[in-house]
Amino acid sequence: MRLSRYFLPVLKENPSEAQVASHRLMLRAGMIKQQAAGIYSWLPLGWRVLRNVERIVHEEQQRAGHLPVLMPTIQPGELWQESGRDNSYGPEMLRITDRQGRKMLYGPTNEEMITDIFRAHASSYKELPLTLYHIQWKFRDEIRPRFGVMRGREFLMKDGYTFDLTREDAMIAYDRHMVAYLRTYERMGLTAIPMRADSGPIGGDDTHEFLVLAETGESEVMYDSAVTDLRLGDRRVDYDDAAQLRAICEEWTRPYARTDETHDVATFERQVPEARRRLSRGIEVGQIFYFGTKYSEPMGATVQGPDGKPVPVHMGSHGIGVSRLVGAIIEASHDDKGIVWPEGVTPFHCGIVNLRAGDGACDAAAAALEEGLAALGLEALHDDRDERAGTKFATMDLIGLPWRITVGPRGIKGGVVELTSRRTGESEELPPAEALAKVAAAYGVRAVVEG
Amino acid sequence: MRLSRYFLPVLKENPSEAQVASHRLMLRAGMIKQQAAGIYSWLPLGWRVLRNVERIVHEEQQRAGHLPVLMPTIQPGELWQESGRDNSYGPEMLRITDRQGRKMLYGPTNEEMITDIFRAHASSYKELPLTLYHIQWKFRDEIRPRFGVMRGREFLMKDGYTFDLTREDAMIAYDRHMVAYLRTYERMGLTAIPMRADSGPIGGDDTHEFLVLAETGESEVMYDSAVTDLRLGDRRVDYDDAAQLRAICEEWTRPYARTDETHDVATFERQVPEARRRLSRGIEVGQIFYFGTKYSEPMGATVQGPDGKPVPVHMGSHGIGVSRLVGAIIEASHDDKGIVWPEGVTPFHCGIVNLRAGDGACDAAAAALEEGLAALGLEALHDDRDERAGTKFATMDLIGLPWRITVGPRGIKGGVVELTSRRTGESEELPPAEALAKVAAAYGVRAVVEG
Known part of the structure; x- marks a missing residue:
């Protein structure tokens, strides 16, 4: 969404x-x-x-x-x-x-x-x-x-x-x-x-x-x-x-x-x-x-x-x-x-924050993540708005989705996105497919990581 | 059920x-x-x-x-x-x-x-x-x-x-x-x-x-x-x-x-x-x-x-x-x-009528059909009661499930059950796995027929 x-x-x-x-x-x-x-x-x-x-x-x-x-x-x-x-x-x-x-x-x-x-x-x-x-x-x-x-x-x-x-x-x-x-x-x-x-x-x-x-x-x-x-x-x-x-x-x-x-x-x-x-x-x-x-x-x-x-x-x-x-x-x-929603009842399984909506590479990566999650039966709330990063993070923290994937221009150049746990606040940089697989695993869904 | x-x-x-x-x-x-x-x-x-x-x-x-x-x-x-x-x-x-x-x-x-x-x-x-x-x-x-x-x-x-x-x-x-x-x-x-x-x-x-x-x-x-x-x-x-x-x-x-x-x-x-x-x-x-x-x-x-x-x-x-x-x-x-329920809204996908509840072979065949349908994501209403065949058929016709599989002692000896379409009233004798596959096909589910 x-x-x-x-x-x-x-x-x-x-x-x-x-x-x-x-x-x-x-x-x-x-x-x-x-x-x-x-x-x-x-x-x-x-x-x-x-x-x-x-x-x-x-x-x-x-x-x-x-x-x-x-x-x-x-x-x-x-x-x-x-x-x-x-x-x-x-x-x-x-x-x-x-x-x-x-x-x-x-x-x-x-x-x-x-x-x-x-x-x-x-x-x-x-x-x-x-x-x-x-x-x-x-x-x-x-x-x-x-x-x-x-x-x-x-x-x-x-x-x-x-x-x-x-x-x-x-x-x-x-x-x-x-x-x-x-x-x-x-x-x-x-x-x-x-x-x-x-x-x-x-x-x-x-x-x-x-x-x-x-x-x-x-x-x-x-x-x-x-x-x-x-x-x-x-x-x-x-x-x-x-x-x-x-x-x-x-x-x-x-x-x-x-x-x-x-x-x-x-x-x-x-x-x-x-x-x-x-x-x-x-x-x-x-x-x-x-x-x-x-x-x-x-x-x-x-x-x-x-x-x-x-x-x-x-x-x-x-x-x-x-x-x-x-x-x-x-x-x-x-x-x-x-x-901080428990996985069992969360309104969306994962948030996706696109830090630079309008940037071709970021848009494509964020859209691919949303589709990749959907293919596993997982729903994402994808923040594609033209807003400041702080506003986007504050909204995601407020609505409490257990997982957030952040897509930014620097990361995408290096082939990584950031995966953040709402509960622990911990973040790690990962290739998109691995981030996706980690989110899937949290919901007991097996994802095939390509490459 | x-x-x-x-x-x-x-x-x-x-x-x-x-x-x-x-x-x-x-x-x-x-x-x-x-x-x-x-x-x-x-x-x-x-x-x-x-x-x-x-x-x-x-x-x-x-x-x-x-x-x-x-x-x-x-x-x-x-x-x-x-x-x-x-x-x-x-x-x-x-x-x-x-x-x-x-x-x-x-x-x-x-x-x-x-x-x-x-x-x-x-x-x-x-x-x-x-x-x-x-x-x-x-x-x-x-x-x-x-x-x-x-x-x-x-x-x-x-x-x-x-x-x-x-x-x-x-x-x-x-x-x-x-x-x-x-x-x-x-x-x-x-x-x-x-x-x-x-x-x-x-x-x-x-x-x-x-x-x-x-x-x-x-x-x-x-x-x-x-x-x-x-x-x-x-x-x-x-x-x-x-x-x-x-x-x-x-x-x-x-x-x-x-x-x-x-x-x-x-x-x-x-x-x-x-x-x-x-x-x-x-x-x-x-x-x-x-x-x-x-x-x-x-x-x-x-x-x-x-x-x-x-x-x-x-x-x-x-x-x-x-x-x-x-x-x-x-x-x-x-x-x-x-x-006569359309497939899209039927309360159960298939009825199963066991004509001789209590008979080991019939009970086993009816139970296997119910489980086989469940494995395909299809729900059956399984009439396991000790009632006359006429009562069971009348109930199934009244509640209108699109498909009925009838399990009887004679058929089971010959390795077949009867599949009946509620809409056309037509019946055919088939091995249980084939009956199951036909029902599945009617709901757009693919079943692997063994043997």
């Missing part, structure tokens, strides 16, 4: 309304524009990151055997009367009356609707286990929306719902979600720690939140540093193997990790050696929750069990904040020059 | 509420579930088709150089006061009051918001031409929603907006959209005819609708049959070549094609030889529209022109009904057994 043809409205000044780094950087990098309190448009650069996050969530959900659906944003009020939540949900629910005078609402979550889908179509225990999920816009009318997309009113969420015959089966689905979530966050370059959460009146060990460590997090977190060393890496996960899933969940939940809501000082000090005790802040980026028959009973979502008798299904709901993750990733990965 | 693990709630009976084939078939094939009048959930099979349609729209838009963004569904009322449409839009607009008492609305379209984005960020004619588009849910509170997703209240639309310095430039953007749309529909297996539409008070030759021929269409259409013979096929389109774009647009708009709104009998009879005169019905699946400075003037969306003076930009809006297209494709492609 040529920057001269792109729409990247970067801001030079720090926007005064932004209190946290991610909000400030998303506005400065031209990723979003506020349209109303807590309601944002995603501009081209922001759209790309949002789309990457969404794609990773889809891929990891489907790898775990979960089935994508898409429920509408607008729901009929009746469903929420059936579950009893119509009264209890409060003013965060955006209530709407349509032209026929019917009570509707903008879905803040979808337990009722998915239960309605299930009861309409499923009838036998043989159809279980079943997990349906969707990635759809939600609305919660927060009284004080803030931190940009981290606490917006209209936000994109993945919410998945599990249906099982028994509590035991539902807990396998719970484990499956935990493992799928760990993989999801890891692919986004995040260390997200599962923490036992407060499950409210239902109680028990059946809800975990996933928290990304960041100074601006809304929750205080206390944890054993051993948990942040864990990686799934290339491990082969068989999502049909309940024992393997359990073992992974135990590996991640054995080390102490709690938010202030559930923190227990005595356990913390007994379990965790002093050198490994950590106190930090965290951003919640997901939650898994087993809630049993809370919706299936009042709404009549039953299946015929093996003995022919109707059984209300055991359910769970499992959410990932998709738009929120874009902010959380930035909170976890930025410096004073701008964003 | 194993059907035993899928969620495909097919209906045996014809749903009484459905008046048109697409609505009936989408309900029967377990693609959608109605949640309220004109509001649908997309179940797994429907989600796949919707996603394919969306992907093709994205690919063709980006190929034309248009930039994806994503605007929110909820908009502030103020924007519509600026444009003056707040009063004129009428009761189809879903108006909402938030908890702070602010007037909001669920966007039925996005001219105001995109103009707001443009004026906030663009300042010079050097940033033009620019096309920003998004694919987002819209809401229009139709008084009588009907025909399933064809005339829903909540629907998915691609709407793109062009910004140019002059009318002439805007008409190049108009042509670019027409060509991109022709490619889009063609990839979906549709013959969509651009027809001059009634542009209302603005007038002129500056809006076209795209209509798919179908008996159930809402519009009467009169056309020269020559237009339905046109194909872009493998033509290389250079979207920067205004002359080439114009030539393609002329090729498609020269033959007479009008809806009843703009039909002119005298011209029709003068221009079209009698043998080529056609009278049919059509479904509108898109519209392109040049509207000049209608929004840029009242909303102050100006750029500095080459002479330094502010110029209101010339704009156009260009829409494709993404969710509606799923219905339109079915209207154009079905028979009395069910849907």
Whole structure:
């Protein structure tokens, strides 16, 4: 993509309304524009990151055997009367009356609707286990929306719902979600720690939140540093193997990790050696929750069990904040020059800076690099504008592409370009084909270096 | 995908509420579930088709150089006061009051918001031409929603907006959209005819609708049959070549094609030889529209022109009904057994019917076919259920996958399977590897046939 043809409205000044780094950087990098309190448009650069996050969530959900659906944003009020939540949900629910005078609402979550889908179509225990999920816009009318997309009113969420015959089966689905979530966050370059959460009146060990460590997090977190060393890496996960899933969940939940809501000082000090005790802040980026028959009973979502008798299904709901993750990733990965995208979600794989746009040799070299990357399935943002070098570097640093190739007249005469890592700031001079191969290797793509 | 693990709630009976084939078939094939009048959930099979349609729209838009963004569904009322449409839009607009008492609305379209984005960020004619588009849910509170997703209240639309310095430039953007749309529909297996539409008070030759021929269409259409013979096929389109774009647009708009709104009998009879005169019905699946400075003037969306003076930009809006297209494709492609998906949008590339699930040789052959297709990047829906052959065939015919491979004990003993085309109904017996290669070829994938 040529920057001269792109729409990247970067801001030079720090926007005064932004209190946290991610909000400030998303506005400065031209990723979003506020349209109303807590309601944002995603501009081209922001759209790309949002789309990457969404794609990773889809891929990891489907790898775990979960089935994508898409429920509408607008729901009929009746469903929420059936579950009893119509009264209890409060003013965060955006209530709407349509032209026929019917009570509707903008879905803040979808337990009722998915239960309605299930009861309409499923009838036998043989159809279980079943997990349906969707990635759809939600609305919660927060009284004080803030931190940009981290606490917006209209936000994109993945919410998945599990249906099982028994509590035991539902807990396998719970484990499956935990493992799928760990993989999801890891692919986004995040260390997200599962923490036992407060499950409210239902109680028990059946809800975990996933928290990304960041100074601006809304929750205080206390944890054993051993948990942040864990990686799934290339491990082969068989999502049909309940024992393997359990073992992974135990590996991640054995080390102490709690938010202030559930923190227990005595356990913390007994379990965790002093050198490994950590106190930090965290951003919640997901939650898994087993809630049993809370919706299936009042709404009549039953299946015929093996003995022919109707059984209300055991359910769970499992959410990932998709738009929120874009902010959380930035909170976890930025410096004073701008964003530092992890390779998994970067809007472009590589930046190309042509220091002398209009110079035949530089133009040709920069274009060849862009095409060479494209041939490997990698997308470049190619700054072909007639701007000062300082402006171009500042823009690239701000938008945070992991790799930058700089093409200048002196280098090209000597047959080299400069490859720079955004994360380390280190640069090296290399022939173009080698620079290209190094970038490709960073994305796990093999490039044949000619000559 | 194993059907035993899928969620495909097919209906045996014809749903009484459905008046048109697409609505009936989408309900029967377990693609959608109605949640309220004109509001649908997309179940797994429907989600796949919707996603394919969306992907093709994205690919063709980006190929034309248009930039994806994503605007929110909820908009502030103020924007519509600026444009003056707040009063004129009428009761189809879903108006909402938030908890702070602010007037909001669920966007039925996005001219105001995109103009707001443009004026906030663009300042010079050097940033033009620019096309920003998004694919987002819209809401229009139709008084009588009907025909399933064809005339829903909540629907998915691609709407793109062009910004140019002059009318002439805007008409190049108009042509670019027409060509991109022709490619889009063609990839979906549709013959969509651009027809001059009634542009209302603005007038002129500056809006076209795209209509798919179908008996159930809402519009009467009169056309020269020559237009339905046109194909872009493998033509290389250079979207920067205004002359080439114009030539393609002329090729498609020269033959007479009008809806009843703009039909002119005298011209029709003068221009079209009698043998080529056609009278049919059509479904509108898109519209392109040049509207000049209608929004840029009242909303102050100006750029500095080459002479330094502010110029209101010339704009156009260009829409494709993404969710509606799923219905339109079915209207154009079905028979009395069910849907017949075009290869471009089919939810799975191939069905595999195992006639004797539980038989070792049949199970192994069916599994090997599924894996063989997957290795080529093709997805199969593999009916591994313990059901009668008639049920399995009826389901496959209903859901309309273009290709079906049937694995039976007798065939397997003889080293063959049966390959069936959904469109022609023709079957042939082939060794599994050859069946696989034929399916691959239909999708333009080359398979190496062993042995």
